Amino acid sequence: MQLPSQTAISHVQQERECMIRGLFHEYIDMYASRDDRLTTRFSQNFTGFTGSWGRLIHDRDEWIRITRQDFEQVPGPIRMEVTDVSLQDLCNEVVSVAATLRIHLPNDADLMANHMTRLVLVFRLEAGAWMITHCSYSVPFHSASDDEIYPIRSLQQQNRALQALVAERTRELQESQAFYRLLTEDAEDVHWQMDRDFIVTYISPADERLRGFQAAEVVGRPVFELLTEEAGALVKHAINLSAQKALPAGPTSFRKFEMQQLCKDGSLVWGEVLVKPDLNAKGEVVGYHGITRNVTERKRLEEQVRQLAFHDTLTNLANRRLLLEHLDQAMGESKRSHHYGAVIYLDLDNFKPLNDIHGHGMGDLLLIEVGARLKGCVRGADTVARIGGDEFVVLLRTLPPQLDEACVQAIAVAEKIRGCLAERYVLRSAPDASAIEHACTASIGVALFCGRDETADSLMQRADQAMYQAKENGRNRVQLALTAKK
Ligand SMILES: Nc1nc2c(ncn2[C@@H]2O[C@H](COP(=O)(O)OP(=O)(O)OP(=O)(O)O)[C@@H](O)[C@H]2O)c(=O)[nH]1
Numbered sequence: 506m507q508l509p510s511q512t513a514i515s516h517v518q519q520e521r522e523c524m525i526r527g528l529f530h531e532y533i534d535m536y537a538s539r540d541d542r543l544t545t546r547f548s549q550n551f552t553g554f555t556g557s558w559g560r561l562i563h564d565r566d567e568w569i570r571i572t573r574q575d576f577e578q579v580p581g582p583i584r585m586e587v588t589d590v591s592l593q594d595l596c597n598e599v600v601s602v603a604a605t606l607r608i609h610l611p612n613d614a615d616l617m618a619n620h621m622t623r624l625v626l627v628f629r630l631e632a633g634a635w636m637i638t639h640c641s642y643s644v645p646f647h648s649a650s651d652d653e654i655y656p657i658r659s660l661q662q663q664n665r666a667l668q669a670l671v672a673e674r675t676r677e678l679q680e681s682q683a684f685y686r687l688l689t690e691d692a693e694d695v696h697w698q699m700d701r702d703f704i705v706t707y708i709s710p711a712d713e714r715l716r717g718f719q720a721a722e723v724v725g726r727p728v729f730e731l732l733t734e735e736a737g738a739l740v741k742h743a744i745n746l747s748a749q750k751a752l753p754a755g756p757t758s759f760r761k762f763e764m765q766q767l768c769k770d771g772s773l774v775w776g777e778v779l780v781k782p783d784l785n786a787k788g789e790v791v792g793y794h795g796i797t798r799n800v801t802e803r804k805r806l807e808e809q810v811r812q813l814a815f816h817d818t819l820t821n822l823a824n825r826r827l828l829l830e831h832l833d834q835a836m837g838e839s840k841r842s843h844h845y846g847a848v849i850y851l852d853l854d855n856f857k858p859l860n861d862i863h864g865h866g867m868g869d870l871l872l873i874e875v876g877a878r879l880k881g882c883v884r885g886a887d888t889v890a891r892i893g894g895d896e897f898v899v900l901l902r903t904l905p906p907q908l909d910e911a912c913v914q915a916i917a918v919a920e921k922i923r924g925c926l927a928e929r930y931v932l933r934s935a936p937d938a939s940a941i942e943h944a945c946t947a948s949i950g951v952a953l954f955c956g957r958d959e960t961a962d963s964l965m966q967r968a969d970q971a972m973y974q975a976k977e978n979g980r981n982r983v984q985l986a987l988t989a990k991k
Contacts, residue, residue: 521600522592525628528635529590529602532626537585539576544569548629548636555642568640581611588621598630599638695776698783698794703728706792715776715799717769733773736764740778744793747782763800775804817891819869820876828890828898832961835888835902840956845904845911848954849919850968851926851947853895854980859943863932870932871945882922897947898968904953911953912985919949919983927981946981948972952989959989 528546535543551565562568586607593601604624627639689696689709696709708723718731729737743760759779766776780795815827823831835846853875860868872895879889879897888900901918904911926947933940950971954964971986978984 525592525600525602525635526590528628529604529626530587532637533585533587533606536583538582539579541576544572546637547640548631548638550629550638551640552638553640579610583611584609595627600628600635602626602628693799695797695799696794697797698792699728700792701790703793705731712797715768715774715797716766722769731767733765733767736766739764740780743778743780744782747780747790747793759795763804766797774799775801817876820873820891822876822880822897823888823890825890825892828888828892828900829961831888831900832964835900836954836957836961838902839954842903843906843955844902845906845908845915845953845955847901847904847911847915847918848952848964848968849899849901849915849922849949850952850965850972851897851899851922851949852972852976853926854946854948854976856895856945859945863941863943866934867932867941867943870934871930871943874930874932875926875945875947878925878928879922882925883918898965908953908955915951915953916983916985919951923947923949923981923983948975948980949983950975950986951983952986954989963989 532543532546534540535546547565547568549565551568553562553568553571554560555562555571562571586609588605588607590602590604593603595601602625604626606622606624608622623641623643625639625641626637628635629638630636690711692709692711693714694709695711695715696707697705697712698707699705705723705726705728708718708720710720712723713719723731728740732740739762743762747760759781761777761779763775763777765773768774776797777800778795778797780793782790783792783794785791815824815830816822817824832848838844839846853871856868856871859871872891875895875897876889876891879899883889883899883901886902888898890898890900892898899918899922901915904914923946926945930943930945931940932943950968950973952964952968952971959967967986967989971984975982975984
């Protein structure tokens, strides 16, 4: 028997390889065009492996069923782009073909598009025809459901579920944002935020109601441009304190201070400011946020209370309490500077008859006029007080450091006061009421002080006694007090 030559063997092998390759591409084409004839190529002894959900199939019919389902999932033609094919003879009748390919689905947006797939087909010669006995797809998807070769349906479902979840969460977020916006934007308090360079990054609409600035006029600007110099210094101080010592976390971790703020129309409002630094994950300050509350009305009431507590309601002059406070300060200043100061104590002469003849209202008008005249006789730094019915005190600060010169100046002021108060008074209870003319003088005692050589009480007593001396000496005169007892 003559053996076939090497050339003849290689020729047969080439033909066989060519045919298998042809069958392989025919399979690919039929698959791509969803050609039902594909299943006629499957052997009765078929097994398959679907890599997307990792199941080995022992049955030809089962594989056909899955393939048909798969055809339904992708109704249009697909393109199988084969990038690499290799053949391996397992024996004379069995050839394995391994290929890598890209499956291009009709819709480019589908998740399978552009993913590499590994396909292994095993052909066996059965009754003179090459049949596919094994088919194995390795698809890089782990989320496919049973029965899915291409995980399209489950991924679409997952996608839809995720989209619904995102929509739901977005709606919830928008609702909660709207709620918080409502809280901050309808609130009377101004909510604000600035970055680490003190550039305003957010301000709530309450600022427009408080200061008249629209958010667009404030956001993006350095905060110090929007504050008075004094307020800017207060803000810097609070921020420096925060930098030096962080407050413990919680609602009390805000620094609190009060400052006057500039409005768009140039007026000033009082704000109570709560400020807190914003920290990043490393604990570094990346900005600040806070709340500014309008406390202008509270400040006005506080000032009113102060005014009532320290002032005489009839004349609006300082009362005894404020006089004693100022006297204490003046004595302290005098101690430091060695300059003299003086208390001028005065009591109106024969004031009572005015009340008796023309009524208390007229007496009140005279007292108010006396207060105004006294203020006109002294400097702004001096204190004019009403300490009793018709008793007034003027506190002079910073007289010369020499006693004789200080005496001369104090007596000169007292004389000026005496002359001024002695001028006639024209009193009218109402603008259209007839005026009455009245003459009134004052008896005046003057006591000098230097430092804290004596108590304020003793000083006041000396001035009072000197005033009585003036009364006894005939009224409408100035009497210098005896020097303080050592
Ligand atoms: N109209 C008015 N009178 C007051 C007020 N407080 C006290 N007086 C009156 O002031 C008067 C003070 O009287 P005195 O200082 O004792 O008497 P005076 O007539 O001034 O006599 P001399 O001080 O001795 O010169 C009293 O009649 C008080 O009723 C006040 O608020 N308004």
